[in-house]
Amino acid sequence: MRRVAIVAPREALRDTLVRTAEAGCVEIDTGGEAGDRPRGEAERRFLRMRAGTVAPVLSGGAPDLDALERAGRSDLLAGEAELERYAAGATRRGPVAALAGWCPATDLSRLGARLAAVGGTVVPLENPRGVDPPTLLRGEGPVRRSFTSLVTTYGTVPYADVDPSWPAGVVYVLMFGVMFGDAGHGMLLLLLALALRSGRPARWAFLRPVLPFVAGAGVTATLAGVAYGEFFGPTGVLPALWLDPLSAPGTLLACSVAAGGLLLALAHVAGAVNRWREQGPAYAAYAASGLAGLALFLGVAGAFAGVYFRQPAAALAGAAVALCGLSLIGTGMYTASSGGFGGAVQTGVQLFDTVVRIGANTVSFARLAAFGLTHAALGGVVWRGTTALAGLGPAGVLGAAALFLVGNALTFALEALVAGIQALRLEFYELFSRLFESQGRPFRPWHLPVQRTEATP
Structure with a gap:
């Protein structure tokens, strides 16, 4: 992002602003609140029309405001009012x-060529000290746009920080799959993704932006179902390649917490990079979400591992590393x-809060196993009821089919909602809280369509 000046001869200012609005790549400083300046003629006429909210449009040439008002062209008046304010x-x-x-640095040459045609130019300036540029997360491609929306839902990434869109999206679908582990249900998600991609039914078009999430969640849920041996419940269609969740809940729980610890460590590394980029190496060394926090986390993890595996040397080394990290954070x-005393x-x-949060955030990842067990348990209940009804004759077979369909539909809907919410909660509260310490400011370029034909007959 570059600080720029849009420069033009006075007589070409309007044409230059029209070209700038059409390019849609410059956030222009307003020079104060809108109420600080008197209203322009176009704005007064627009307000007099009582048109309400309209989509503003710019006229390519200087319009006749009387003609626009007579023709009821509130859109062109609204666009002219914006141009007058700038x-x-x-x-x-x-x-x-x-x-x-x-203006984004990559758009400078394109913008300069557009403005040169009307006598204007764009001049790069030095970024002012103490002022953070606005943040623009490039969302090129449907997958990147969807993953970026996950980050922007949490907040605006500070300009100096790394863009976590891709890792955040991948981690989200992985956590969803662990909690929604059923190959049959995962394939239903993949079918839903194919339906969204085809555009049918048309009333589902508003869900197209989440297509990458649906497809990714379908893949991870299918793979987790293969690992668990779950296919619309414990039907026996698939053998468990790794473990049966209901038969080995302790193993699944331990693996979930260990995976959560790994994710937290990676979040601390990314947080340390962000702190360095924000305020330099000293801040990165002492911040709780920087290198000191990483040392504390790894030290505590090493100490617990040493105690669990009965390795006193490892436990002491971990405690020493944790104490160093805690001392740096305290400093x-x-x-x-x-x-002073206060x-x-x-x-x-x-x-104390920092240490408690380390334990609480790590244990929080046990919900990956908990909701995976819940999904398996619900599937088991439905399957046992289905097999019991199927042995009661022809009527029982019909009842078994109905129970199987309705039970799986309810399990699918309930667990998809729960897994989606819990994966989002883990990402926002456990991971993003270590990546970000402040909010940035989103890049809001001025962009209006331009009508280059006559506005009135």
Whole structure:
């Protein structure tokens, strides 16, 4: 993102702004609140029409406002009102007018060529110190756009931070699949993804943006179902390639917590990178979501592993690493506090909260196993009821078929909702809370369609 100035001769300012709006790649500084300046003629006429909310459109040439008002062209009046507001905020020196703003570096040459045709130009400037540029997460392709929407739902990524869209999307569908582990239900998700891709039924068109999530969740749920031996429940169609969740819940629980620990460690690494990019190496070293927090987390994990496997040396080494990390975090917290006794108390409370959060966040990943067990249990109940009814004669077979269909439909709907919510919760609260410490500002370029034909007969 580059700081730029849009420069044009005064007589070509309107044409330059029209070209800028049509390009749609510049966020122009407004130069204060809208109420700080008097309303322009186009805005007064638009308000007089009482048109309500309309989609503004710009006229290619300077329009006749009287003609637009008589013709009821509130869209063109709304567009002209926006152009007037930006033009009023331009800085004028002699025969030249200029406006400042932000533009992606990759769009500078294209924008410069468009403006040169009407006598304008775009001048790159030095980014002002102490001002973070707006954030633009490039969403090129349907998968990237869907994964980016997952991040922007949480908040705007600060400009200095890394873009976590791809890792966040992949981790989300993996966690969903672990909790929704059934090959039959996963294949239903894949069929749903194919239906969304084909555009049928048409009333489902609004779900197209989540197509990559549906397809990815279908793949991971199918693979987890193969690992669990689940195909519309424990039907025996598939052997368990890894384990039967209901027969080995302890193993599934331990693996879920271990996987959660790995994800948390990776989130700490990404958080340390973000802290370094935001405020430099010193902040990255002392921050609870930086290198000190990573040392504390790994030290605690190593200490527990040493105790569990009865390795005193490993336990002591882990405790020493954790103590170093805790000391660094405490130093950073105390430095940021008011100091004195009050600062010490505040630091102690914050350190206690940091340690508790490490344990709570790690154990929270046990829900991957818990909801995977719930899915398997519901599937088992439906299958046992189906087999019991099937042995009661012809009427029982019909009842078994109905129970199998209705039971699987209810299990599918309930578990899809629960797994989707829980995967989102783990991503937002356990992982993103370590990646981000602040919110950025989204890039909002000025973009209006341009009508280059006559507005009125």
